[in-house]
Amino acid sequence: MAFAMSTGADAQAVPLTAQDSDPNAMGWMQGFPPPPDKLITQPDSNYFSFPKLRWSVCHLREFLPTEEISRGLGAPVPLDYPTPAEFADLRSEIDNLTFMPVNGDQAMTWEESLYANYTDGMLIIHKGQVVYERYFGCLEESGKHAIMSMTKSITGLLGEILVQEGALDETLLVRDVIPEIGDSAFATATVREVMDMTTGVRYSEDYSDPNADIWLYSAAASPLPKPEGYEGPNGYWEYLQQVQPDGEHGISFHYKTINSDMLGWIISRVTGKAVTELASERLWTRMGAEQDAYQTVDGKGVPFAGGGVTAGLRDLGRLGLLMLNGGVINGERLFPAEVVESIAAGGDQSKFAGFPTIPNGSYTSQWWVFHNDHGAYAARGVHGQTIYVDPTAEMVLVRLASFPRAQNGFIDPTSLPAYQAVAEFLMARN
Amino acid sequence: MAFAMSTGADAQAVPLTAQDSDPNAMGWMQGFPPPPDKLITQPDSNYFSFPKLRWSVCHLREFLPTEEISRGLGAPVPLDYPTPAEFADLRSEIDNLTFMPVNGDQAMTWEESLYANYTDGMLIIHKGQVVYERYFGCLEESGKHAIMSMTKSITGLLGEILVQEGALDETLLVRDVIPEIGDSAFATATVREVMDMTTGVRYSEDYSDPNADIWLYSAAASPLPKPEGYEGPNGYWEYLQQVQPDGEHGISFHYKTINSDMLGWIISRVTGKAVTELASERLWTRMGAEQDAYQTVDGKGVPFAGGGVTAGLRDLGRLGLLMLNGGVINGERLFPAEVVESIAAGGDQSKFAGFPTIPNGSYTSQWWVFHNDHGAYAARGVHGQTIYVDPTAEMVLVRLASFPRAQNGFIDPTSLPAYQAVAEFLMARN
Numbered sequence: 069m070a071f072a073m074s075t076g077a078d079a080q081a082v083p084l085t086a087q088d089s090d091p092n093a094m095g096w097m098q099g100f101p102p103p104p105d106k107l108i109t110q111p112d113s114n115y116f117s118f119p120k121l122r123w124s125v126c127h128l129r130e131f132l133p134t135e136e137i138s139r140g141l142g143a144p145v146p147l148d149y150p151t152p153a154e155f156a157d158l159r160s161e162i163d164n165l166t167f168m169p170v171n172g173d174q175a176m177t178w179e180e181s182l183y184a185n186y187t188d189g190m191l192i193i194h195k196g197q198v199v200y201e202r203y204f205g206c207l208e209e210s211g212k213h214a215i216m217s218m219t220k221s222i223t224g225l226l227g228e229i230l231v232q233e234g235a236l237d238e239t240l241l242v243r244d245v246i247p248e249i250g251d252s253a254f255a256t257a258t259v260r261e262v263m264d265m266t267t268g269v270r271y272s273e274d275y276s277d278p279n280a281d282i283w284l285y286s287a288a289a290s291p292l293p294k295p296e297g298y299e300g301p302n303g304y305w306e307y308l309q310q311v312q313p314d315g316e317h318g319i320s321f322h323y324k325t326i327n328s329d330m331l332g333w334i335i336s337r338v339t340g341k342a343v344t345e346l347a348s349e350r351l352w353t354r355m356g357a358e359q360d361a362y363q364t365v366d367g368k369g370v371p372f373a374g375g376g377v378t379a380g381l382r383d384l385g386r387l388g389l390l391m392l393n394g395g396v397i398n399g400e401r402l403f404p405a406e407v408v409e410s411i412a413a414g415g416d417q418s419k420f421a422g423f424p425t426i427p428n429g430s431y432t433s434q435w436w437v438f439h440n441d442h443g444a445y446a447a448r449g450v451h452g453q454t455i456y457v458d459p460t461a462e463m464v465l466v467r468l469a470s471f472p473r474a475q476n477g478f479i480d481p482t483s484l485p486a487y488q489a490v491a492e493f494l495m496a497r498n
Numbered sequence: 499m500a501f502a503m504s505t506g507a508d509a510q511a512v513p514l515t516a517q518d519s520d521p522n523a524m525g526w527m528q529g530f531p532p533p534p535d536k537l538i539t540q541p542d543s544n545y546f547s548f549p550k551l552r553w554s555v556c557h558l559r560e561f562l563p564t565e566e567i568s569r570g571l572g573a574p575v576p577l578d579y580p581t582p583a584e585f586a587d588l589r590s591e592i593d594n595l596t597f598m599p600v601n602g603d604q605a606m607t608w609e610e611s612l613y614a615n616y617t618d619g620m621l622i623i624h625k626g627q628v629v630y631e632r633y634f635g636c637l638e639e640s641g642k643h644a645i646m647s648m649t650k651s652i653t654g655l656l657g658e659i660l661v662q663e664g665a666l667d668e669t670l671l672v673r674d675v676i677p678e679i680g681d682s683a684f685a686t687a688t689v690r691e692v693m694d695m696t697t698g699v700r701y702s703e704d705y706s707d708p709n710a711d712i713w714l715y716s717a718a719a720s721p722l723p724k725p726e727g728y729e730g731p732n733g734y735w736e737y738l739q740q741v742q743p744d745g746e747h748g749i750s751f752h753y754k755t756i757n758s759d760m761l762g763w764i765i766s767r768v769t770g771k772a773v774t775e776l777a778s779e780r781l782w783t784r785m786g787a788e789q790d791a792y793q794t795v796d797g798k799g800v801p802f803a804g805g806g807v808t809a810g811l812r813d814l815g816r817l818g819l820l821m822l823n824g825g826v827i828n829g830e831r832l833f834p835a836e837v838v839e840s841i842a843a844g845g846d847q848s849k850f851a852g853f854p855t856i857p858n859g860s861y862t863s864q865w866w867v868f869h870n871d872h873g874a875y876a877a878r879g880v881h882g883q884t885i886y887v888d889p890t891a892e893m894v895l896v897r898l899a900s901f902p903r904a905q906n907g908f909i910d911p912t913s914l915p916a917y918q919a920v921a922e923f924l925m926a927r928n
Contacts (some may be wrong), residue, residue: 097799100766101735109797110563113725129792130799131721133540141640141788143573210571291542291561292722305531336530346753358571360790362559369527369541369560 126206145356220448224434332373386465425480556636575786651877654864762803818894855910
C-alpha cells in the first residue's frame with residue numbers, strides 16, 4: 069500500500085469476480101500459521117493490491133501504526149430497525165430492483181450491482197430506520213473497513229464545523245495559520261481553497277511514473293524506517309512544506325489528497341488537537357457510535373487526514389444521519405445546521421470538470437455534491453466506499469467495498485443509478 | 499522497544515522521579531508538530547526507554563501494527579461505586595495508609611508508594627465495589643496502557659479454560675499438538691510444562707549481551723522489514739521451531755517468555771482462533787468491558803502472546819473480578835470455577851526459586867501465586883503492572899505503571915506490602 073493512497077497498480081487486466089475473489093473463499097490468512105502462499109504480510113507482499121486487497125481493507129491496523137478515534141465509554145445508541153419480517157421483505161424487494169447503468173444497454177438488478185462493485189458492506193437508512201443491511205467478503209457487523217478517501221470528508225466536516233462556529237477563518241491564507249509552511253505553494257492559498265481543493269499545487273498521481281508526487285508523498289508518510297540515504301521529507305507535514313506551485317489558486321478544482329492533509333494540519337493548529345481526537349470529541353463520542361474507529365499515522369504520529377480512517381458500517385451510517393438531519397442525532401445537536409447547509413449547497417460548479425460520471429457536480433469542504441434532482445452529496449473512497457446522502461428521499465446509504473481498481477470512474481456507472489433507483493423505490497413506498 | 503519484551507536498557511542510573519518524568523510535564527508529543535526534541539517516533543528514537551516510556555506505554559498502537567481484542571457491540575456494564583462522598587473519604591484513608599517496605603527501615607504511605615513505583619493507574623475493587631481509582635501520567639479513564647507480561651496471564655487463563663473444558667489435554671507433548679515444531683526443544687515438553695514454564699529451553703534475557711536470545715527473538719518478531727541479509731526466523735512461531743534445549747523439562751521454573759508464545763500457538767492450533775479472537779469471545783465481549791483492548795503482532799499477524807496486550811484499567815479490573823469470583827461476572831458464568839481453583843492453588847513451589855520478593859511463590863498457567871496468608875495471586879508486567887487478586891480480602895487491585903527499569907524485583911518491596919496493607923484495611927473496615 070502506498071501510505072498516501074491506494075494504487076491498485078497491480079490490479080489484473082481481467083480481475084477475478086467478487087465471488088471468486090472473496091477473501092474467505094481464497095483462504096487468505098486462514099490457519100495457524102496460514103500456508104505460505106496464503107500469507108499477507110506487510111514487509112514482504114504487496115498487501116494492498118487486488119485480490120489481497122479484499123482481505124486487507126478489513127485489517128489495516130495489522131499492518132500499520134494507528135491512532136484510535138474513541139467512541140468513549142458510554143453505551144451505544146442502537147439504530148432503529150423494522151420487524152425482522154418487514155426487514156426480510158425489504159431486502160428482497162431492494163435486491164430485485166432494476167436500473168440502467170450509465171451508458172449501459174442492459175438493465176442490472178440491485179443485487180447484481182453489489183457484486184459488480186465488490187461490495188463488502190451495504191447499509192441503507194430511510195426516514196431514520198435501517199431498511200437494508202448486508203455484509204460480504206471480509207466484513208461483518210462487528211468488523212471495520214478502510215474508508216480511504218472518505219476520510220477527507222470527515223476532515224472536511226470538522227473543518228466546516230470550525231468555520232461555522234467561528235473558530236477558523238476560511239479567508240485566511242495558510243501562511244497566516246501555519247507560518248512554517250514557508251515557501252510552499254500552499255502558503256498563499258486561502259483556507260477555503262484548501263477545503264474545496266481549488267489550490268494551485270503540484271501533485272501528480274500518475275502511478276505509472278516512478279517520480280510521480282504520489283510516491284514521494286508515500287515515502288514521506290511511511291512509518292517504516294526510511295531507506296538508507298533518504299533525504300526527502302519525513303511525514304505528511306514536512307512534505308506539505310515543500311510543495312511546488314501548479315497554476316493559480318482558486319481557479320479550478322483539482323482532486324489532490326495533499327489538500328486534505330493541509331486541512332488536517334490547519335485543524336490541528338487551530339484546535340490544538342489531532343484530527344483523531346477532534347473526530348472523537350465532536351462525532352464518535354456523541355453520535356452513539358458502537359465501535360471505535362482508527363486512523364493510520366505517519367512516522368511522527370500524524371494521522372493521515374486524506375485517507376487513513378477505518379470504521380464500522382453502522383457508525384458511518386450514524387455519520388450520514390448526522391448530515392441528513394443537519395447536525396442532529398438521537399435528539400442532540402452536535403454542530404450548527406449551517407455546516408450541512410453549506411456542504412449540501414455545493415461548491416462552484418464552474419470550477420469542476422473531469423469527472424464524467426458526475427457531470428454537473430462540485431466539491432466543497434471535501435464532500436462531493438451531485439447537484440442532481442435529489443440534492444444528493446457524498447463522501448467517496450477510491451475502492452467504491454461511500455456515504456451517500458439523499459435529502460429528498462430522506463435516505464442515507466453507506467457502502468464499503470474493495471473494487472479491484474482505485475478509481476470511482478469504473479464504479480459509478482453501476483452505482484450512482486442504483487442509488488437513485490433505491491431512493492425512488494423508498495420514496496414511492498411511503 | 500524490543501518486540502519481544504521491554505528492555506529498560508537505557509534507564510538512567512538515577513532516573514527522574516515520577517513527578518519529574520510525568521509525560522505531560524515533559525511535553526512529549528505536544529504541539530502540531532511537537533518540537534523536534536519532544537518527538538517520540540518509531541524509526542528514529544528509542545521510544546520504549548525511560549523517560550519516553552512513560553508516554554509510550556499509553557500509545558503502543560501508534561508505533562506498531564496491532565490486532566483488536568473486541569468488546570463487541572453491546573452496552574458496557576458499569577462497575578459499582580460508592581457515593582462520591584464515601585469514595586472521597588476512602589481515597590483519603592487509603593492514601594494515608596502506612597506500611598513498611600520489604601527490607602526497609604522507614605514506613606511509607608500508600609500514596610508515596612504510587613509515586614515510588616511510577617504508577618499510571620490504580621484501581622481497587624472490594625466486595626464488588628470500586629473503593630479506589632486514580633490516574634497519573636499518560637493514563638486517563640478512557641485511555642489504555644501496555645500491560646506487557648500480564649499478557650501471559652491472559653494467554654494462560656485461556657489455556658486453563660481449554661484444559662478445564664476438555665478441549666486441550668495438558669499431558670500431550672507439544673509435538674503431538676504441533677507436529678511442525680520439529681526438533682525444537684519444545685517438542686518433548688508437555689503442554690502443562692509450557693503453561694507452567696518448567697520447560698528446559700534455552701532463552702537468555704541478558705540485555706547486555708548482544709547475542710542474547712531476547713534480541714534474536716525481538717528480530718524475529720519485528721513487523722518491520724528484516725535487515726538486508728537477515729536469515730533468522732521470521733515471526734514468533736518460526737523462532738519457536740528452532741529453540742535449543744537447556745536442561746530437562748519439568749525440573750524447575752524458568753521465567754522465559756517463549757513459553758507464553760508456545761502456549762499461544764497451541765491455543766490457536768487447538769481452537770482455530772487467534773488469541774485475540776479467543777480473548778474477545780471468551781472474555782472481552784462477555785465481561786461488560788467498556789473498551790476494546792489490542793495486541794501487537796509480528797510481521798505475519800501473529801499476536802504477541804507473551805507481552806503484547808494494551809487495555810483499559812477498569813477492564814483489567816473486570817478480569818480480576820472474574821478471577822476473584824471463580825469465573826462469574828455480572829451474574830453470568832464465563833468459564834468453570836475449576837479454572838480459578840487450579841490457578842489459585844498454585845504450581846509446584848519446590849520448582850520455584852530466584853525471586854527474593856516472592857519467597858514461597860509458584861507460577862502456574864502463567865499466573866504468579868504468592869502462597870501467602872491471603873492466598874493471593876497475580877498477573878504481573880515488567881514495568882510494575884499487575885492484577886493482584888486477594889481472595890481472603892475479597893479484593894482485586896489493578897496497577898498500571900511505567901517504572902524506569904523492567905524488573906519487578908525493584909518494584910515489589912514498595913508494592914507487595916502496600917497491597918497487603920490495603921487488603922487488611924479493607925477487611926477491618928467491613
